[in-house]
Amino acid sequence: MSFTLDAKLEEQIHDFIVRALREDVGEGDHTSLACIPADDRSTARLLVKDPGIIAGLAIAERIFRHVDPDAELKINTEDGKTMSYGDIAFEVTCNTQALLKAERLVLNTMQRMSGIATLSNRFVFEVEDMPVKILDTRKTTPNLRFIEKWAVRLGGCHNYRDGLYDRIMLKDNHIDACGGITAAIQQVTAYQKEKQLNLPITIEVRNLVELYEVLGIGKVDRIMLDNFELPILAEAVAVVNKRFETEASGGVNIHTVRKIAQTGVNFISVGALTHSAVSLDLSLKVVK
Known part of the structure; x- marks a missing residue:
């Protein structure tokens, strides 16, 4: 599965990934550089440990392909879908150093987005039989608004x-x-x-x-x-x-x-x- 997004959103995601990796990786992931062969490849699985709405798969795909253009992803669900404890959202195979470089960025982003989507979905459930719309606000994390508002939409608000x-x-x-x-x-x-x-x-x-x-x-x-x-x-x-x-x-x-x-x-x-x-x-x- 590959996610098609509009040009503006693609630009925002790319800028976000570049800034986030610069913040986290700096001059290099010395731990991985020290103990992982440069040409090594690994497979990893994203495991869901809380029931809720999954969000951020499209960004995760772009993060992995940013750090390794040859990354292969097998995505088992879609953004905005309900997941249960123990479900595997996706499997990725790529360069191991790149995988470890991207790991925390993928998790931080998806955990935050999925939390927002899950809470949004709870609010929708409370009023789903009524002609009212639940709106978000500008109370968002600076520079992450587009991601957090995206998660709100994925949750149904x-x-x-x-x-x-x-x-x-x-x-x-x-x-x-x-x-x-x-x-x-x-x-x-x-x-x-x-x-x-x-x-x-x-x-x-x-x-x-x-x-x-x-x-x-x-x-x-x-x-x-x-x-x-x-x-x-x-x-x-x-x-x-x-x-x-x-x-x-x-x-x-x-x-x-x-x-x-x-x-x-x-x-x-x-x-x-x-x-x-x-x-x-x-x-x-x-x-x-």
């Missing part, structure tokens, strides 16, 4: 904005620094017109008073209801009455997400998908 550049989001600090909700919306509207932009606009509200102010102005696409208690959240959704998209945020966890969804919000943003996911236990073992 949805990406919000990729960064500050592809959506306008007026949060509490923007509103307070700008002088209030009305001023913030007016300035954003003028800015978009001046710059000939048409970015979707989300505005955060902290209470019903702010919600009514937004409803009086309009000119936004989505209203983020931040840290609302459940009864107030349900009231707010009813007040909006589908005139704008609604989003719940703030302190969402696996135990509360279904009750939040039952209020009728369109979206629930969950920072925990990326900032609180626990890595899935995987190991890469050379076949003796």
Whole structure:
């Protein structure tokens, strides 16, 4: 199996691999150079030691072929699939020095991605019978956002904005620094017109008073209801009455997400998908 990815993602992966190997290998893997013959080849298997969603196979394939263009991989599953304890995700045969050089990078990446995908999938399971979308946030590891957001998608959740550049989001600090909700919306509207932009606009509200102010102005696409208690959240959704998209945020966890969804919000943003996911236990073992 070989994974086909778009050009932008291929470029991001290549840059990630180069930087990560430079960080880890430096001037050379002296341990392997000292005790492994340069022309030796080995086979290793990726063993799943926790049940969950596997993620990162496409990156693992590219890491091995980066360190050894002649690497041969037998991949037994697909990214985003459920794996059980004892399953073998793939088998790789390549130069042994290259294999040992790539081992930790492959494991670190796949364990992190699989942990995020697994947690994302748990959130999806909680609301799978409801018309709501679970979103990630910008609470990601610097320089690893594209990988972590990819894992979110593999787990069945949805990406919000990729960064500050592809959506306008007026949060509490923007509103307070700008002088209030009305001023913030007016300035954003003028800015978009001046710059000939048409970015979707989300505005955060902290209470019903702010919600009514937004409803009086309009000119936004989505209203983020931040840290609302459940009864107030349900009231707010009813007040909006589908005139704008609604989003719940703030302190969402696996135990509360279904009750939040039952209020009728369109979206629930969950920072925990990326900032609180626990890595899935995987190991890469050379076949003796």
